[in-house]
Amino acid sequence: MSSFGFGLITAAVLAIATVGFTMQFAVTNVLNLAYGSVMINSAYVTYWVNQHGISVWLALFAGVFCGAVVSWCLNRVIYTPFQRRNLAPITVVIVSLGVDLMGTFGLQAIVGGSYVTYKMSQGHEFHFLGMFLSGVQLIIIGICAGVLILIHWLLKYTRLGKAMRATSANRNLARNSGVKTQFIISMTWIISGALCGLAGTVFAMNSGVFEATSNELYIVLLLAAMFLGGPGEPYGAMFGALAIGLSTEISAAYITADYKEVIAFLVLLGMLAFRPYGLFGSEKTL
Amino acid sequence: MSLTSFGFYMSTILVYGAVDALACLGLSIEFGVAGITNFGFIIFQAAGAYTAAILSMPNAATSNGGFQEFVLGWNLPWPLPWIGATLVGGLIALPFVFLVGKRLRGDFAAVGLLVSAVLLNLLVKNYVPFLNGDAGISLVPAPLQNLFNPQSIGYQLAYGGVAIILTVLVYFLLRRITESPYGRSLRAMRDNDVVADSLGKNLRGQRTSILVLGGMIAGLSGAVLVGFISLWAPGAWGYAETIVLFAAIIIGGAGNHKGAILGAILVPLGFEEITRFLPPFGSPSLVPALEWVAIGLLIILFLWFRPNGIIPEKRRILSTIVHRAPVTPDADDDDAESASNIGSVNDFDFRSVLTTAPVVNDHRVMLSTQGLSKSFSGVTVVSGVSISIQQGRLTGMIGPNGAGKSTVMAMLAGTLSPTSGQIFFEGQDVTHVASYKRAQAGLVRTFQLASEFKKLTVLENLVCAIPHQSGDSFTGSLRGRRYWGSEDTSNIERAEEILEGFGLSQYADAYAGGLSGGQRRLVEIMRALLAEPTVLLLDEPMAGVHRNLARKIGNHLVKLCKAGMTVVMVEHELSIMDEFCDPVIVLAEGKVLAEGTMAELRANSEVVEAYLVG
Numbered sequence: 034m035s036s037f038g039f040g041l042i043t044a045a046v047l048a049i050a051t052v053g054f055t056m057q058f059a060v061t062n063v064l065n066l067a068y069g070s071v072m073i074n075s076a077y078v079t080y081w082v083n084q085h086g087i088s089v090w091l092a093l094f095a096g097v098f099c100g101a102v103v104s105w106c107l108n109r110v111i112y113t114p115f116q117r118r119n120l121a122p123i124t125v126v127i128v129s130l131g132v133d134l135m136g137t138f139g140l141q142a143i144v145g146g147s148y149v150t151y152k153m154s155q156g157h158e159f160h161f162l163g164m165f166l167s168g169v170q171l172i173i174i175g176i177c178a179g180v181l182i183l184i185h186w187l188l189k190y191t192r193l194g195k196a197m198r199a200t201s202a203n204r205n206l207a208r209n210s211g212v213k214t215q216f217i218i219s220m221t222w223i224i225s226g227a228l229c230g231l232a233g234t235v236f237a238m239n240s241g242v243f244e245a246t247s248n249e250l251y252i253v254l255l256l257a258a259m260f261l262g263g264p265g266e267p268y269g270a271m272f273g274a275l276a277i278g279l280s281t282e283i284s285a286a287y288i289t290a291d292y293k294e295v296i297a298f299l300v301l302l303g304m305l306a307f308r309p310y311g312l313f314g315s316e317k318t319l
Numbered sequence: 320m321s322l323t324s325f326g327f328y329m330s331t332i333l334v335y336g337a338v339d340a341l342a343c344l345g346l347s348i349e350f351g352v353a354g355i356t357n358f359g360f361i362i363f364q365a366a367g368a369y370t371a372a373i374l375s376m377p378n379a380a381t382s383n384g385g386f387q388e389f390v391l392g393w394n395l396p397w398p399l400p401w402i403g404a405t406l407v408g409g410l411i412a413l414p415f416v417f418l419v420g421k422r423l424r425g426d427f428a429a430v431g432l433l434v435s436a437v438l439l440n441l442l443v444k445n446y447v448p449f450l451n452g453d454a455g456i457s458l459v460p461a462p463l464q465n466l467f468n469p470q471s472i473g474y475q476l477a478y479g480g481v482a483i484i485l486t487v488l489v490y491f492l493l494r495r496i497t498e499s500p501y502g503r504s505l506r507a508m509r510d511n512d513v514v515a516d517s518l519g520k521n522l523r524g525q526r527t528s529i530l531v532l533g534g535m536i537a538g539l540s541g542a543v544l545v546g547f548i549s550l551w552a553p554g555a556w557g558y559a560e561t562i563v564l565f566a567a568i569i570i571g572g573a574g575n576h577k578g579a580i581l582g583a584i585l586v587p588l589g590f591e592e593i594t595r596f597l598p599p600f601g602s603p604s605l606v607p608a609l610e611w612v613a614i615g616l617l618i619i620l621f622l623w624f625r626p627n628g629i630i631p632e633k634r635r636i637l638s639t640i641v642h643r644a645p646v647t648p649d650a651d652d653d654d655a656e657s658a659s660n661i662g663s664v665n666d667f668d669f670r671s672v673l674t675t676a677p678v679v680n681d682h683r684v685m686l687s688t689q690g691l692s693k694s695f696s697g698v699t700v701v702s703g704v705s706i707s708i709q710q711g712r713l714t715g716m717i718g719p720n721g722a723g724k725s726t727v728m729a730m731l732a733g734t735l736s737p738t739s740g741q742i743f744f745e746g747q748d749v750t751h752v753a754s755y756k757r758a759q760a761g762l763v764r765t766f767q768l769a770s771e772f773k774k775l776t777v778l779e780n781l782v783c784a785i786p787h788q789s790g791d792s793f794t795g796s797l798r799g800r801r802y803w804g805s806e807d808t809s810n811i812e813r814a815e816e817i818l819e820g821f822g823l824s825q826y827a828d829a830y831a832g833g834l835s836g837g838q839r840r841l842v843e844i845m846r847a848l849l850a851e852p853t854v855l856l857l858d859e860p861m862a863g864v865h866r867n868l869a870r871k872i873g874n875h876l877v878k879l880c881k882a883g884m885t886v887v888m889v890e891h892e893l894s895i896m897d898e899f900c901d902p903v904i905v906l907a908e909g910k911v912l913a914e915g916t917m918a919e920l921r922a923n924s925e926v927v928e929a930y931l932v933g
Contacts, residue, residue, distance in 0.1 A: 055805070094760030111619065120626070123356045126426045127569070128622055130358075132560055142608040207615050250441075253434055264427075291445040298438040305431040306417045 036286030038136030038164030051258040051270040053228030059201040059265030060221040066129040069252045072233030075100040079234045089153040100230020108222040129317035143243035148242040169268025257301035263311020326472045333479025337486045338544040339583035345536035351573035353529040354509025359432030360564045365556040367404035367538025368545040372459040374400035385453040397462035401542040408538015412530040420523045436558040444553040455552020499796035500788045508773035519758035528793045571626025637778045638827040678883025680711030691740035701909045716902030722906040731766035761853035773832030781814035784850040836863040855886040873899040
C-alpha cells in the first residue's frame with residue numbers, strides 16, 4: 034500500500050507536468066522536448082530564491098514565473114520563427130533537442146554538478162489507508178488537484194480556454210473566425226510554462242535532492258503519460274499521468290527499483306505502435 | 320611530440336575519424352536521403368560494438384579470471400566478429416520497423432526511437448549477466464592480435480588504414496544507392512511520403528531496407544571502434560550521442576554523403592580533439608557541459624542560417640536536351656506565366672509517352688463502390704456512396720464544399736480507409752489493398768493540395784513516377800548504372816517529351832518546390848500520367864491553372880479517354896464539366912445526389928438547389 038502512496042505523489046507531479054506539455058503540443062503543435070530542461074531550470078530558480086532565506090512556498094512562485102517567461106521566450110525567439118519557415122515538423126523537434134541540451138548543460142555549467150536541496154521542513158508524517166505521506170507530499174497532491182481543477186475551468190468555461198481549444202483543433206479556421214491565434218499561442222506558452230515551472234519545483238521538492246541532470250529521464254514519463262491519454266488531450270494527460278505514476282512506483286515495489294521506468298517505456302512504445310492517438314482519442318486527432 | 324607518439328596520435332585520429340564518418344554516413348542515408356529521423360541511431364552502433372566484443376572474446380567464465388559476465392564469448396577470429404557486428408546492426412533494425420512503417424507521423428516515430436535508445440541503455444546497464452552491466456565489457460581482443468603486436472605503431476597505423484578503406488567503400492556504396500532510381504524514390508519519400516505512396520512506392524519496404532542498411536553501417540562502425548579501444552560500456556552510448564551525430568550531419572550537410580563525412584570530422588572528432596588540447600579550467604564537469612551547450616547551439620544556428628549544411632545536397636541535372644540557361648521559376652508570377660510561358664499543350668499526343676498497349680473502349684465498369692462510408696470521430700463525412708466508373712469515360716464529380724468529394728477520392732485510392740463499404744477495381748475487391756499496391760495496379764490519384772517533391776527537380780519528379788523501373792529497388796540500385804542506366808535514359812527522355820508538350824522544358828532541372836502554383840498542378844498531372852494509370856483520379860487538377868490551358872488539358876484528357884484511359888475528376892469549374900465530363904456525379908452532404916450529363920443535372924431541381932445556384 035505504501036507504494037500506492039509513492040505512486041500517487043509521483044502521479045501528482047507528473048500530472049502537472051504532462052498537462053502543460055500536452056497543451057503546448059495541442060495548441061502550438063510543438064513537441065517541445067526541452068520541457069524537462071525548463072522544469073529543472075525553474076526548480077533551480079526556486080532554489081536560489083529559497084537560499085536567500087525566503088520560504089520555499091513563496092520561492093515556488095519564482096520558479097513558476099521562470100517557467101512561464103522562459104517558455105514564452107523559447108516560443109518567441111526560437112519555435113515560432115522556425116515554424117514560420119514552413120519546414121518539416123521534425124525540424125522543430127530537432128531544434129527542441131538542441132534547446133534541451135543548451136538548457137540542461139548550460140545550467141550544469143553554471144551551477145556545477147553537485148546536488149542541492151531546498152531548505153524546508155517535510156512536515157508531519159500522515160498515516161492512513163496503509164500509506165505514509167509527509168505533509169509536503171500532501172500539499173503537492175493538493176496543489177495538483179487545484180491545478181487540474183483550474184485547468185478544467187480554464188478550458189471549459191473561459192473564453193481564453195475555448196479559444197485555445199479552437200486553435201488546437203484548427204488553427205487557420207480559428208484565425209479566420211476571429212480568434213487572435215498568435216495571442217492565444219503566446220498565452221498557451223505562458224500558462225503551460227507556468228505549469229512546467231511548478232512541476233519542476235514540486236519535482237525537486239519530492240526528490241529531496243537534485244542537480245542539473247536529475248530529470249534527464251523525465252521526458253520519457255511525460256511522453257508516456259501524454260501518449261497514453263492521447264497527444265494534445267489535457268484530460269487524457271491527467272489520466273495518463275495517474276496511470277504512469279502509479280504503475281512505475283508499484284512496479285518498483287514489486288519487481289525492482291532499477292527497472293521502475295521500464296513500464297513507462299513499454300507503455301509508450303506500445304501506444305506508438307498500436308494506438309498513437311491515445312486510449313480515448315480517434316484517428317482524426319493526428 | 321616524438322615521431323612515434325605522433326604516429327600513435329595519427330592512428331587514433333584515423334580510427335576515430337573513420338568510426339565517426341561511418342556512423343554519419345549511416346545516419347545520412349537514413350535521415351538525409353530517406354527522411355527517417357532515427358533518434359535511436361546509437362543503439363545500432365552499440366549493438367555492433369557489443370556483438371564484435373562478445374564474438375571475439377573467449378567465454379566469460381573461463382577468461383580473464385571471470386571478472387566480467389556476458390553472453391556468447393565465442394572467441395572467433397577476425398574478421399568474423401566484424402561481420403557479425405554488421406549483421407546484428409542490421410537485424411536489430413527490424414523490430415523498429417513498426418515505428419517507421421507507414422502509419423506513424425515522423426516526429427512520433429522519432430520520439431519512439433529516442434525512447435528505445437534510453438530504454439535499451441537502461442536495461443543493459445542494470446542487467447549485468449547480459450553484457451556486464453554498467454561496468455561494460457573490457458579487454459576486448461584486438462583483431463589478429465595473436466599474429467601481430469597491437470601495441471606496435473605499424474599495427475595501429477594499419478588499423479587506421481583499414482578503417483579508412485571501409486569508410487571509403489561505404490561511401491561509394493551509399494552513393495551508388497543514392498544516385499540510382501531507387502535513391503530518387505527514397506528522396507521522394509523523404510519530401511512527401513503520402514504522395515510517394517500514392518505513386519506506388521512501398522514506404523514500409525523502403526524504410527525497412529534503409530533502416531537495416533543504416534543499422535549495418537552503424538554496427539560496423541561500432542565493431543571498428545571496439546576493436547581499437549578494447550572496451551565498451553553503457554556510458555559510451557547515451558541517447559545524446561545520437562544528437563551529436565545529428566549535429567554532425569546537419570552541419571556538414573544532410574543528404575550529401577560528403578557533407579556527412581565533413582560533419583563527422585568537424586563535430587564528433589573535432590570536439591574531441593579540441594578539448595584534448597584545451598588547458599584545464601573550471602570544474603571537471605565544466606568542459607563537457609560546455610561542449611553539449613555548443614552542440615545544441617550549433618544545431619539551432621545551422622538549422623536557421625544554413626539548413627542545408629556546409630555542403631548542401633546537390634541538384635541532379637537530368638535533362639539530356641542541350642542545356643539552356645537554367646531558369647529560376649518565379650513563384651509569385653502566377654498569372655503572367657500561365658498566359659505566356661506555359662500553356663502550349665498543343666499538338667502533343669499524351670498517349671505517345673505511355674507504354675501501355677492501346678485499349679478498345681468497351682465502357683465496362685472499371686471502378687465501383689458499394690455503400691462506401693467514412694466518419695471521423697463520430698462525424699459522418701461520406702455515407703453510403705455507391706458509384707460505378709465506366710472504362711474510357713471522363714467522369715466528373717461535383718458538389719459543394721464539404722460534400723465529401725476529396726474523401727471519396729482518397730478512399731478510392733486507398734489514402735484513407737473507409738469506415739464501411741467496399742471498393743472494387745476491375746472486379747476485384749480492393750477495400751483492404753494498400754494504396755501503393757493500387758497505384759501499382761494502375762489506380763493513380765493526384766492531390767488537391769500541392770504535392771510536388773520539393774527537393775527533387777521537375778524532371779526527377781516526373782521520372783520517379785514511372786513504374787517498373789529496374790533500378791527502383793534496393794537490389795537493382797546495387798547493380799549499378801550499367802544495369803539500369805540505359806533504361807533510365809529512355810525514361811528521362813519520355814519525361815522530357817511530356818514536359819515539352821506542356822511547355823515547361825525550361826524548368827526541367829529546377830527544383831519543383833520553386834515553381835508557381837499553376838505550374839505545380841501541371842507537374843502533378845504529368846507525373847500522374849507517367850505513372851501509367853488505367854484509372855486516373857484527379858482532385859481539382861485545374862485549380863490555379865489558366866483557363867485556356869485548363870481547356871487544352873481537358874481536351875487531352877478526353878483524347879486519353881478515347882484511347883482507353885478512365886478518368887475521374889473532381890472540379891469546381893462547371894464550364895469544364897459542361898465541356899468535357901460525361902457522366903457527372905453530384906455529391907452533397909456525403910451522399911450521391913444525382914448522376915447524369917450536365918444537361919440532365921441542370922434540369923434536376925434538387926441538384927440546382929444544392930449546388931448549381933448555391
